[in-house]
Amino acid sequence: MIDNLLKVGAYILAAYGLYVVFVLVRYKYDDYVAARHGCAVPFYSDREMPIGIKGSYMTMKSLWNSTILDFFQERISEARTVRTVVSGQRWFITIEPDNARTVLATSFKDYSLGFRYESFFPLLGNGIFTLSGEGWKHSRSMLRPQFSREQVSHLRSIGEHLDILMRRFTNGSKDGGTVDAQALYHQLTLDTATEFLFGSSSNTLDEKTTTIKAPRGEVSNAQFAESFTSCLLTLATRVVLGSLYWVYSPPGFKKNVEVCHNFVDYYVQKALEKPMGPDDTADRYVFINELTKETQDPIVIRDQAFNILLAGRDTTAALLSYCTFYLGRNKDVYKRLRESILADFGEGHENITFESLKRSKFLQNIINETLRLHPIVPLNFRTAIRDTKLPVGGGPNQDQPLFVPKGTNIFYLPYVMQRHPRYWGEDANEFKPDRWDDPETQRHTWDYIPFNGGPRICLGQQFALTEASYALVRVAQTFKDINIVHPAPNEPLRQIMRLTSSVLGGVEANFVPA
Numbered sequence: 001m002i003d004n005l006l007k008v009g010a011y012i013l014a015a016y017g018l019y020v021v022f023v024l025v026r027y028k029y030d031d032y033v034a035a036r037h038g039c040a041v042p043f044y045s046d047r048e049m050p051i052g053i054k055g056s057y058m059t060m061k062s063l064w065n066s067t068i069l070d071f072f073q074e075r076i077s078e079a080r081t082v083r084t085v086v087s088g089q090r091w092f093i094t095i096e097p098d099n100a101r102t103v104l105a106t107s108f109k110d111y112s113l114g115f116r117y118e119s120f121f122p123l124l125g126n127g128i129f130t131l132s133g134e135g136w137k138h139s140r141s142m143l144r145p146q147f148s149r150e151q152v153s154h155l156r157s158i159g160e161h162l163d164i165l166m167r168r169f170t171n172g173s174k175d176g177g178t179v180d181a182q183a184l185y186h187q188l189t190l191d192t193a194t195e196f197l198f199g200s201s202s203n204t205l206d207e208k209t210t211t212i213k214a215p216r217g218e219v220s221n222a223q224f225a226e227s228f229t230s231c232l233l234t235l236a237t238r239v240v241l242g243s244l245y246w247v248y249s250p251p252g253f254k255k256n257v258e259v260c261h262n263f264v265d266y267y268v269q270k271a272l273e274k275p276m277g278p279d280d281t282a283d284r285y286v287f288i289n290e291l292t293k294e295t296q297d298p299i300v301i302r303d304q305a306f307n308i309l310l311a312g313r314d315t316t317a318a319l320l321s322y323c324t325f326y327l328g329r330n331k332d333v334y335k336r337l338r339e340s341i342l343a344d345f346g347e348g349h350e351n352i353t354f355e356s357l358k359r360s361k362f363l364q365n366i367i368n369e370t371l372r373l374h375p376i377v378p379l380n381f382r383t384a385i386r387d388t389k390l391p392v393g394g395g396p397n398q399d400q401p402l403f404v405p406k407g408t409n410i411f412y413l414p415y416v417m418q419r420h421p422r423y424w425g426e427d428a429n430e431f432k433p434d435r436w437d438d439p440e441t442q443r444h445t446w447d448y449i450p451f452n453g454g455p456r457i458c459l460g461q462q463f464a465l466t467e468a469s470y471a472l473v474r475v476a477q478t479f480k481d482i483n484i485v486h487p488a489p490n491e492p493l494r495q496i497m498r499l500t501s502s503v504l505g506g507v508e509a510n511f512v513p514a
Contacts, residue, residue: 030090033387034403040394042092042402044079059086066496066504069378073416080422081393089243090408092390095417096398097446099390103382103410105454107389114383114409115179119238124256125299127307128459139238140459142294143304146287147459153164157201158467159349162474164205169479169511171427178485180506182321183185185471186313189320190225192467193312197305198267199286214266216258224263227256232314232498239381239499242409261302264309268301308460314500316464320471321507322374323366325493326431328484328509333433334476337362341476349474357469365433367468371450372424373431376458378415378501384408414449415501423447437477481512 031041062071072093076082081094094100103111112132120130165188167451172179187204195201202221203210211220234253238245271288287308293302327334340362358364384404394400404410413481421428424447427435435441451458458464475482486508487493494504 013309030403030405032400033405034394037187037270037387037389037403038401039330039403040390040400042081042083042394043396043398044081045083047338059240060237065496066494068240068497069415069495069501072379072413073419076413076416081390081400085243086409090405091407091411092393092402092404093411093413094393095413095418095420096335096390096391096392099410100412100414100417100449101446102389102391103412104449104452104456108454108456110384110386110388110404111382112385114381115243116239116246116381120235123235123260124310125303126306127303129310131308136197136456139304140455142291143308143459146290147463155352155354155466155470157195158192159352159472159474161188161195161201161205161413162471163186165471166207166478168207170473170513173509173511173513176510178508178510181324181509182317182507185317185320187225188471189313189317189467193309194267194285196285196312196463197287197309198271199289200267212263212266214262215269216262216265219259219263219266222258227259228313229498230256231260232310236498251438260306264302264306265298268298268305271301272296272298294447300347309500311458311460312501314498315458315460316467318374318427318500318502319367319370319376319464319468321503323370323468323472324475324482324506324509325484325503326370327366327485328482328507329489330431333431334482335367337366337472338476338480341473345473345477348479352470352473354466357466357473360469360473361437362433363472365436366472367465368436369431369433372418372448373429374429374495374501375414375418376454376464376500379411379413379497380452381409381411384410417447420447420449475511478514479511480514483510483512485509 034041058071059068076093076095080096081092081099084091084093087479092099113130117130117132124130126135126139128136128143131139165184167183169179169181174342184205191201191203193206202224204221204225209220209222230252234248234250234256238248241248267288271286271292274289274292288301288305291304295301327337340360344356344360344363384406387406388404390402390404390410392399392401394402417423419428423444446453451461451464484507486505487503495501496504
């Protein structure tokens with residue numbers, strides 16, 4: 001028995017040793033091929049653990065400790081581009097704007113989403129956020145008309161949900177009480193997204209549990225919201241695991257996916273059963289009804305609608321949560337915002353339009369600055385589908401091109417890039433909305449990509465910005481002050497990563513009525 005165990009141990013050690021040799025030889029070969037292509041060796045190359053165990057462990061630990069963004073900011077700020085191994089795969093981690101532009105735009109066809117498709121497929125299926133190549137092109141051409149200016153500028157339905165949100169803020173703040181603004185923003189954006197997508201809101205803000213008779217059993221709005229949040233955390237973990245995503249499928253994941261799909265299938269079924277032509281909803285836009293004009297396939301409709309729902313809920317909610325945090329912490333900024341909002345819009349809602357929101361300069365400065373510090377997707381990656389190059393990162397000054405072998409993952413970090421003093425000055429980590437009045441700030445391009453860039457730039461960007469702008473106007477009109485209780489003044493802002501980031505523990509605030 002002991003002899004057999006020793007043999008097994010010897011085989012494992014031998015296999016590990018062979019793999020280490022393989023990785024080291026691959027490094028040397030990559031450097032040889034790079035030289036033949038006129039590329040330099042990466043100045044920063046992490047070879048401490050060739051199999052990537054240590055890097056994978058440290059990354060996973062920082063994810064679960066809700067310090068992953070700080071972890072990468074500390075690790076990559078000086079290096080700017082690092083070659084490493086994670087879960088046995090080659091990675092370049094970069095914060096160079098030129099590299100981001102190359103991956104996302106100029107060499108767009110050299111990259112795919114890599115293992116994201118398989119990792120996300122259980123929840124998102126074949127949608128715009130999972131597909132590459134021709135499938136992605138078809139999805140984008142089908143969805144682009146649904147995000148025209150005419151569709152995202154309709155504010156009436158958003159206003160009705162904001163009425164409820166203002167009441168929740170007011171009622172929860174009575175007698176010195178607090179509300180978790182972040183949780184309520186997630187309810188708001190779920191309600192507005194479902195109304196935009198399905199023509200019927202999930203109505204989570206009204207504090208009433210509603211149940212729909214979905215195709216595979218009843219589902220409540222609360223069940224869906226809980227299952228959806230759980231699924232996002234699972235997907236975020238699978239992304240960090242890279243090609244080993246398949247090892248992480250926690251108990252309940254399959255059930256949560258079924259709940260989410262069942263919820264959306266209810267609305268898909270209603271849309272497909274709806275007769276084509278004018279009806280009582282003709283005066284308002286319903287995404288899923290328009291999508292049925294493109295296809296009658298219920299799975300295609302569900303996948304696309306679910307992809308948009310994912311983006312529509314978490315991204316805007318995160319933006320509003322961070323804005324509220326900074327406005328509550330910076331009293332002078334909130335005072336100026338309130339003064340400018342009252343000057344631009346008064347105390348009523350009749351002057352709030354898509355155009356007037358865009359013209360409100362200080363409001364847009366605050367949103368831009370919040371997005372700089374907390375981009376919608378703070379970490380992202382692409383996978384090379386052929387041998388290609390990055391323009392910078394090689395050589396002692398990191399200014400020479402890098403060879404990127406087919407199969408290498410490029411991990412680009414807008415969160416770190418947009419806080420880097422090299423690009424944004426020594427005050428890069430400070431919240432300063434006035435920096436957006438400087439003409440030099442307007443010239444920033446690929447070092448400011450809060451909604452990604454290139455052909456895959458976020459289709460729903462204007463929808464998110466319009467909803468966030470409208471919500472902040474209503475907050476400034478309704479409340480003369482915001483007092484942040486959590487995170488406490490002496491505590492750092494800790495962020496939890498799902499597919500987007502959010503404030504760990506929520507944003508507990510007291511809203512003082514005007």
